[in-house]
Amino acid sequence: MSMNGMNISSLDTLAFILRVLSRVGVLRLLAVLRGKTMSAEDLAEEVGIPISTVRKYLTEMERAGIVEKFRTGNATLYRVREFRIVISPEVVGSVLEREKTRMTADIIKERGIEIVKKLREIGPLVKEGKLSIYDAAEMLGVTYVEAYALLEENGYI
Amino acid sequence: MPEVIIANSSAIIALQRRGQLATSLKGKTVFITRRIYEELVDKPLKVLSRIKLPELRDKIKRSVSEIISLIERGTIRIPEMDFRSVSKVMDEARLRIAKIEGISPDKVKADHTVIGLAIYFARKGHTVIFLSNDKAINSVVEYFSKREKLKIKVRTIP
Structure with a gap:
């Protein structure tokens, strides 16, 4: 879908x-x-x-x-809102794949809840195009992969 | 001149998180920079042993393995190129990113070399498909593309 x-x-x-x-x-x-x-x-x-x-x-x-x-x-x-629904086993499978890749909870467990506070400050800047994801990763103190996951899962990308 | 696909880290990760990296790139060649390789492979591998949570460690490991496998298959390539011809553009790109982010240029971690790579191919007459979900990077690429009247199409992964 x-x-x-x-x-x-x-x-x-x-x-x-x-x-x-x-x-x-x-x-x-x-x-x-x-x-x-x-x-x-x-x-x-x-x-x-x-x-x-x-x-x-x-x-x-x-x-x-x-x-x-x-x-x-x-x-x-x-x-x-403009939307179009396409649902197929492949698309459901891809949602499952995306679910498997969710990382926010893991990252909070690993790095502590403080990262959420930082994310709230940094996320809007990425969303507005005022901060690159590379620099967001640096500021969050995580790898690029983790930064992308945090930003995407929390609606900033 | 054939089209050249360049992806930055955000596009690779976006496709990967949708489980579509290998299928989307099937039959294509995508160029990345050494910096992107470092961000997506070297750096995660370095921190892997320090990550305590097994679930997180596994997810990062899976991500790295898939990228390495696509590089080995030649789907993702890191071109060995002489960046000297685009060194001025890369310097300017770094300054522009610094201005956007309101930080000093030496603090910029964003990959300005991927912008150099796109300009390099575009100046040679290629149409460049620039895959990126990073708005800050995209705005700089679009600026250069417009200024130099280059054929660079910025595409985001929905």
């Missing part, structure tokens, strides 16, 4: 996205929201689902990376 712009790094994440998308209500919201920006209230009215359920679905859809929330003035609006 690949979803544009999404970093599916574990089978748990993959299962969560599929679970969210397995609800007919969620699919209805997606269909209505396609190409538009709407508030939860307007969506509830259009789809005919109680507002509390719509809010619950939108929260899950946002967590799954399917929709994004933004504010305009006092209004909170939602729009669909």
